[in-house]
Amino acid sequence: MPASATKSLRVAVLSDSDTRWKWGALTAGRLAPTDAEIRLDGYLLRGRATPTARQLKEVGVRADSLREVTGVEFLRAMGQAAEDPYDVLILALVGGGVQAMLHGLRAIWAGAGRRPVVVTGYVGVVYxxxxxxxxxxxxxxxxxxxxxxxxxxxxxxxEGVGADASSVTEVALPFLGGASYTGEHEPYTVVFAAQPSVPESRKDRTYLLNRLIQHARKHPEREVLLKLRSRPGEHTTHIEELPYQKLVQGKKLPANFRLVYGHMGEVLDRTDLLVTVSSTAALEALHRRVPTVVLTDLGVREVLGNHHFTGSGCLASWDQLDAGHRPAPDAEWVSRQGVAADGSYTTAFDTARERIAKLLDRPGGLPPLTPYYTPETAPGYLPGILARHHLGPDGVPLPGAPAADKEPGPVRQIVRRAARGAYRHGVQRVAPVIRRMGEL
Structure with a gap:
């Protein structure tokens, strides 16, 4: 039904991790007209980072339906819905997953009268x-x-590769919000926002942990929190081989130092200084005018992602923080980064909403999806991406591709959970040991 003739919006979100589910589900809400009712159906792509029930609850987004699927199962579901398609489909996936689904959807929607508006993007800083x-x-x-x-x-x-750039649409991060910072709390609270894979090495992660503990000892009047993304055994968008929970074991911790989980927005409610290497949490904090520091202790390097913050006024070291440094963000940099601390956040999604409405009203429906990569433009790259999702070069499921029309039985669910547990054990315990042995 055209957007102009309805007060409701049916949206499907396909995601492959807790952070991408958060981005996709919240984006769905931002893209809906303010006076529209939204029906949100969630699909979780089965894989190493499929979110747990606890992670989904922490995101705080309620879906009208939520199910775990393989890529082929999802494509089958979209094909079955072709007679009454969704209005919007959000692909909240890693790049290869997006590309595979675009080709699979193009194949499954061939000849369909109508199809959803397909939306994708990034969870945070693109560095x-x-x-x-x-x-x-x-x-x-x-x-x-x-x-x-x-x-x-x-x-x-x-434009540099000759591809159509008209799809690029400026918005803002969908999870910004919360009350602006108005002054110091009692006690003054310092929060370090940990990241699963930045930095990567044991040496660097141990250094950051030790400096955080040292800061707590130097400032016993402050509360110092280590904000963690996931609990042991859980995975997020990136693999975490060396969780801080493991590194902190055996250390004597000061009374004012704590590990915390939970919704980042709730933690920011009591934060006086947000410290990170390059987490998107920095942008959330800047949006709320919370003093924010991006650490330079390990260098300003592309591999860390903190190079993105050059010019922000937020770069500083632990030595400076220990001495009482307070950062002052650069207003022009903050404005260009979509932080919207000036109050413009309420209109940040207006252009995207208008574009979606026009596409839904397009006479005759939307044309087929046309990715830049095709078997002609990338014959040595694309087939491998599609094959990882059990699709052939034409986007059609390969023979023997895993798919199911019903929920797996209890035995299959137990086997699947055990396989995931074995994978996570290998990533977090076996792989680091092997790596260290290789360095001897």
């Missing part, structure tokens, strides 16, 4: 694999950019 990730997302109707800075970069990449 690596810019061209690779963007071209894998090309073909969606809207490729969301979380800031003016990103929108300019995205268009430059697409």
């Amino acid at each position: 690596e694999k810019l061209a690779d990730g963007l071209l894998l997302r090309h073909g969606a109707d809207l490729v969301l950019a979380n800031s003016r800075h990103d929108a300019d970069r995205f268009r430059a990449v697409y």
